[in-house]
Amino acid sequence: MTRAHQHTSHPAEGDHHPEHGHGGHRKHDDAGQAVILDLDAEVLAEHIASITAWLPLESEPRRIVDLGCGTGAGTFALLDxxxxxxxxxxxxxxxxxxxxREKAHARGVxxxxxxxxxxxxxxxxxDLGTPDLVWASASMxxxxxxxxxLTNVHELLAPGGLFAVVELSGFPRFLPADAPESRPGLEERxxxxTESFHAEHVPHRGxxxxxxxTVAGFTVAGERTVTVDIEGKHSEAVGRYAHGSLMRIRDVAAPALSPEDLTALDELLDTDGPNSILRRDDLAVRTERTVWAAHRA
Structure with missing residues (x-):
């Protein structure tokens, strides 16, 4: 097993917010989720590329299946x-x-x-063909x-083919631990x-x-964890990513938050307010993304 840490997507994790994942089924509105997925792809593009470059492939794949593709972050990284x-x-x-499809047309692919x-x-x-590589990012x-x-993927893959499972360790964090000034630690709270919600609705997260x-008949060829730590000081996309992510957990978290915390959270989410998260210059994207690469025996 290989485990590498580096600063070089998520996901974010989805429906990662909460659970915007690239999963096989979605309960949230497509439009809002698509915005987060596109921001995830933009902000974490280098990390996705580093994972595709690491994959322990025996030969360059000609046929790839992207399971739970969302709006195409993995699809286009793999095409590149x-x-x-x-x-x-x-x-x-x-x-x-x-x-x-619109993006594929715009890119000429x-x-x-x-x-x-x-x-x-x-x-x-x-019928998904007989792929040499199956990619599942934040979907399993x-x-x-x-x-x-997993059994379906095993039957789907060509002999010797590779299955790449990519997951985030948890929701990205964006604010410093002592922020916001009125309610330090608000993001962690x-x-x-949301933990009880996720334990019930997405028990396989993490x-x-x-x-x-291994139980499904694969041979695990490698495991790698990439540390994501992207400074957002000069990135408008990070601010929008943080806003969209916190917006998507707000309703789930609200019943368990104190009135003071909920007020502070709403101030962060108020794009026109003086305490808007979009006005902060101390944001970052912090999480970990792990990939398991396994061959069909």
Missing amino acids: RFPGAHVTAVDTSAGHLRLL EGRVRTVRADLDARHWP HHMARPDRA AHAA ADWGPML
């Missing part, structure tokens, strides 16, 4: 990394797939992308039956207030996928 490859992008959201709308929690998946933890999904991959 493997210029001879074609990607089948799979998601349950018609809106996300439409945006992905529409001939290398096929989109498939499918529920990855279904027992039987549509959304599966109601991850064991069944807001995230803590799981160790290595043993589950």
Whole structure:
């Protein structure tokens, strides 16, 4: 097992906010989720590229499946990394797939992308070909039956093919520990207030996928954790990413927050207010992203 730490997407983690994941099924509105997914791709682009460059492939893949592709962060990173490859992008959201196709057309790679709308929690998946590489970024933890999904991937892959499971260790953090000035530590308390929700609705978030991959018949070839620590002082995108992320956890966290914390959170989310998170110059994106790479035996 290889574990590397470096400063070089999330996710953010989704529905990562809360749980905007690139998962097989979504409960949140497509439009708001798409904005977060696009910001995730923009802010964490270097980290996604570093993971695609690390993958322990025996040869360059020609056929790739992106499971729970969202609006295409992984799809386009993989197309960039493997210029001879074609990607089948799979998601349950018609809106996300439409945006992905529009991006593919704008980039001139529409001939290398096929989109498939499918529920990855279904027992039987549509025909996705016989890929050399299956990529699942922030999607596996959304599966109601991850064991069944792993079996489906194992049957899908070409002999010797690679399955890459990419997950964030948790929600990104953006504020310093002593912020905001009126309620230091607010961000951690807001995230803590969502824990029971996530324990009930996404119990596989934060799981160790290595043993589950082995049980499903894969041979784990490597595991790597990339530390994300991006200074946002000069990045408008980081501010919008922080705002969108905290906005998406606000309703889940609100019942467990004190009135003072909720007021301070709403002040951060008020884009026109003097305490808006968009006005801060001390933001950063801090999280970890782990990838498990496993071969079909």
